[in-house]
Amino acid sequence: MTIPSTHLLIQTIILGLLVGGVYALMSSGLTLIFGVMRVINVAHGAFLILGAYFTYWLFQLTGFDPIASIAFTAPVLFMLGWLFQRYALSRLENPERSSVLITFALAITMEGLMGTFWKTTLRSVKPEYASEVIQFATYRIPVTRLIGFSTALLVLLSLYLILQRTNLGRAIRATIQDRNAAQLVGVNVQMVSAITFGIGIATAAAGGSLLSMIYSFNASSQADWITRVLSVIVLGGMGSLPGALVAALILGMMEQLTAVVITLYWSPIVFYLFLFLTLIFRPQGLMGEVIREKA
């Protein structure tokens, strides 16, 4: 254990917050999906990696900018999410109970397919600005992190506007509040569920593009990412978007601090411990309702 200097501490906190923003984007879709249909989509990590691979592909083949490629990858992943909800999840009799297993099955199927197709080499997307660093006072901030953070905020903002200002958003919020009542007043709950699932997966496409720039990844990285985003939404309170934002910033900072104070190797434990402890001692998270459903 080492006590870092104040300078290092502030540098770490800045990096943590920037990473936290990206985590917030990655988790937003997951928490939205849970809010609307009480489904924990364990395949979210696999969709993130799929988004990352699509970005990598576009970049390698055409030199397309990783951020701009979101415009292509998001609609594709939206369709995949929509199809999966429409033709698999909605068939389940008791989705609350079996969703984890079935999305887990989807996750390992996707991991296997991606691993077969793209092999196991670690990849990352390195555009020209990848190694640039901005000097801010005495602190150094990698450009990719800054771009990642601002893109994340932009996507989150548009998600927020969709939810607050559009009819679709109103229908989604109504379904989150009370599924039966929403159906009674004429909301097509089935369709809202499928669209929400699509939107949730589309945010994973954006998250995946950022991931591909900041981290290196292969198919089996999906397991690391699903635990990260799961701990974010569990800590934030399942189904709560503001909760996910706050929790993502906290966890991003904690991760970086652990890496500096203890070692890099122990930093993932922040997520596992938060996940474990929150579910057991404060299942409603920071801003959510109790998720201890009837077993």
Add this chain to the structure above:
Amino acid sequence: MKRLLFSNRAWLVIALIALFVYPLVQQSQYYQHVMIMTMMAAVLASSWNILGGYAGYTSLGHAAFFGLGGYLVALAHNHYGWHPFISTWFLAVIVMAIALILGWISLRTQGSAFVVVTIAMVFIFRLVALNLSSVTNGARGLTQARPGWGEVQWSPEFIKVPFHYIMLILLCLTVFVSWRIRQSKFGLGLIAIREDEGKAEAVGINTMLYKVLAFGFSAYFMGVAGGIYSYFFTYIDPQFIFDVFTGVTMVLIAILGGRGTLWGPVLGAFIMEPLGNWVIGTFGGTQIHLAVFGGILLIVMLFMPQGILPTLSDAINQREKSNLAKVQSS
């Protein structure tokens, strides 16, 4: 129907004899190996079934106890020279004790939250195994001496035979205990918890105690199997052994065969393990293996959520009923 699937002793005796003579008749190292792994998968799925099938609590983290058993046995063998075939039965008691504590903590959650907690659990185990290098040798894993007894090292031609029989003993014991539990008041209580935990509590079942005990029992056999496994391969890889995929394999096997039934997990193992080996042998990649596994799990959950045995017995019941109706109407 009952006669056909559950209480026909003759089938059981035939199967036991077949398993007993298998390594004497089957000389191929490869098929001997596949049979040992199949029986191990049956042990894992059956013991998972005590908690996941009878009590209905889906744990994806039971690989943690498999791995823990493996590490304890390997450490005791390396440092004190305890023979794994003997020590594993005792060291698994430690695994069970740890499982009782972890069960007592994690079983406060239910449903999806419990599944997620068990995923986190196995990752915590993995991280500790990777980073506590002074004990666990970190990412390089633990190696053991080549299997043998006393001064004698088992020859490569013979080596699978003792493992076959010890795994067979463990399989019989696991299925026997699972059967005893199912017959007992304890087992009935677990099934009541699965059907409606609130009502089970209301009729006076100490649900927490029952669930924690089921957690402990299912961890015990995992621990024993892990110990034998680590000696069989003389090597443990923390990345592999503490993996959610290892945990989900047993879940798939139990669900495929029929979760909550006595023989379902065994049947599932005798289908999935040979199939998995065939896939790896034919297509060569563990990645394809992963995709096939996940795909089968998806299909089973969507189209046959009850598993093979219950679906089969439903179908036979239906036919007997309609036969009866025909007889009565004629």
